[in-house]
Amino acid sequence: MTQKQPLRIYLAGPEVFLPDPIEAGRRKCALALRYGFIGLYPLDAALTLDGLPKAEQARRISAANEDLMRQADVLIANLTPFRGVSMDSGTAFEVGFMRALGRPVLGYTNVMPDYATRAAAFRQRGFSTDDGDRPDLQVEDFDAAENLMITCAIEASGASVVRQTVAPGLEIEHLGGFELCLQQLQRQMLGTAATPLHRL
Amino acid sequence: MTQKQPLRIYLAGPEVFLPDPIEAGRRKCALALRYGFIGLYPLDAALTLDGLPKAEQARRISAANEDLMRQADVLIANLTPFRGVSMDSGTAFEVGFMRALGRPVLGYTNVMPDYATRAAAFRQRGFSTDDGDRPDLQVEDFDAAENLMITCAIEASGASVVRQTVAPGLEIEHLGGFELCLQQLQRQMLGTAATPLHRL
Numbered sequence: 050m051t052q053k054q055p056l057r058i059y060l061a062g063p064e065v066f067l068p069d070p071i072e073a074g075r076r077k078c079a080l081a082l083r084y085g086f087i088g089l090y091p092l093d094a095a096l097t098l099d100g101l102p103k104a105e106q107a108r109r110i111s112a113a114n115e116d117l118m119r120q121a122d123v124l125i126a127n128l129t130p131f132r133g134v135s136m137d138s139g140t141a142f143e144v145g146f147m148r149a150l151g152r153p154v155l156g157y158t159n160v161m162p163d164y165a166t167r168a169a170a171f172r173q174r175g176f177s178t179d180d181g182d183r184p185d186l187q188v189e190d191f192d193a194a195e196n197l198m199i200t201c202a203i204e205a206s207g208a209s210v211v212r213q214t215v216a217p218g219l220e221i222e223h224l225g226g227f228e229l230c231l232q233q234l235q236r237q238m239l240g241t242a243a244t245p246l247h248r249l
Numbered sequence: 250m251t252q253k254q255p256l257r258i259y260l261a262g263p264e265v266f267l268p269d270p271i272e273a274g275r276r277k278c279a280l281a282l283r284y285g286f287i288g289l290y291p292l293d294a295a296l297t298l299d300g301l302p303k304a305e306q307a308r309r310i311s312a313a314n315e316d317l318m319r320q321a322d323v324l325i326a327n328l329t330p331f332r333g334v335s336m337d338s339g340t341a342f343e344v345g346f347m348r349a350l351g352r353p354v355l356g357y358t359n360v361m362p363d364y365a366t367r368a369a370a371f372r373q374r375g376f377s378t379d380d381g382d383r384p385d386l387q388v389e390d391f392d393a394a395e396n397l398m399i400t401c402a403i404e405a406s407g408a409s410v411v412r413q414t415v416a417p418g419l420e421i422e423h424l425g426g427f428e429l430c431l432q433q434l435q436r437q438m439l440g441t442a443a444t445p446l447h448r449l
Contacts, residue, residue, distance in 0.1 A: 107393060108404070130381035132380065132381050138396045139397070180332065180333065181330035186263075186421070187266045187270070220381065
């Protein structure tokens with residue numbers, strides 16, 4: 050990678066649902082900057098949404114986020130489970146979006162057990178049909194943190210999925226795994242990475 | 250739309266986890282064909298995976314599915330909740346992937362309550378920190394079936410999200426909503442749709 054401009058990283062994750070999502074974005078951008086990268090955070094605050102119908106608010110946020118992704122060189126996703134066995138669906142959409150644009154995607158999760166283990170625990174607690182599980186459904190078991198479309202997109206980008214356990218209650222906002230992703234990118238910039246990121 | 254070749258539809262959804270995923274794909278392809286469309290189903294069976302390490306199996310399935318999406322003109326996603334409040338994360342990835350390629354995405358869900366209602370019910374049942382929820386997290390509330398990145402991508406394609414309730418236990422495989430999506434596509438082909446699908 051020879052580009053002179055700082056890399057712009059789209060910061061995908063469920064932090065937008067934290068009590069103070071703006072502050073969460075500032076923290077991620079500040080950490081990215083310490084590594085010389087520009088963070089692009091899906092910051093709804095920059096839009097004027099007051100008084101608009103809900104559908105129009107949603108439309109503007111979606112359009113702004115898609116625009117922001119097109120401006121980004123790379124994506125780092127927070128894959129931590131969100132209201133169920135899997136990651137936030139909006140974040141999964143964004144990983145796929147950037148992957149289709151041919152841009153590298155990286156990711157981390159703050160919950161260590163793999164997908165199959167989490168799915169087994171979820172099932173054992175005995176949920177209703179509204180939860181989208183039942184005993185005869187197969188559980189994907191590739192020792193991976195998430196659905197293979199997500200983890201393989203990250204690996205095909207030349208990156209590796211960061212998995213670690215954090216203090217209980219900090220699963221959504223802990224930035225340790227995010228920082229390890231930044232370090233993966235930094236090794237790319239310095240040319241010391243074991244595997245070059247594809248298409249960067 | 251003036252193309253002569255039948256439209257190729259990528260069939261995204263958690264049906265790949267049904268006890269007989271091949272048969273589920275056949276049913277969707279057969280129904281698509283009744284409307285004159287070719288269904289492309291993420292059929293792992295066509296790959297030779299026996300004896301390969303899990304990571305390599307996953308890699309080949311992912312690569313095959315990405316190739317299949319690139320061959321598709323349009324995507325129809327099953328957005329029904331899967332092991333939690335939200336849809337299958339692999340399907341969400343695929344909606345984003347096709348959206349970034351500029352191809353229309355359609356979707357249906359077999360669970361009627363909207364995202365905010367489902368999230369409230371999930372929270373009320375009192376889950377552990379492993380489930381990725383806690384009382385101070387905001388719940389997205391746009392009266393929509395899913396995260397706005399998903400539903401707005403469908404609406405921006407010129408389609409509308411199909412939502413209906415089906416018989417309990419058939420949430421994953423019921424094809425009523427899928428057929429309504431096929432009918433949306435058919436109206437496009439006949440030129441009788443209220444809103445033309447974008448970029449088709």
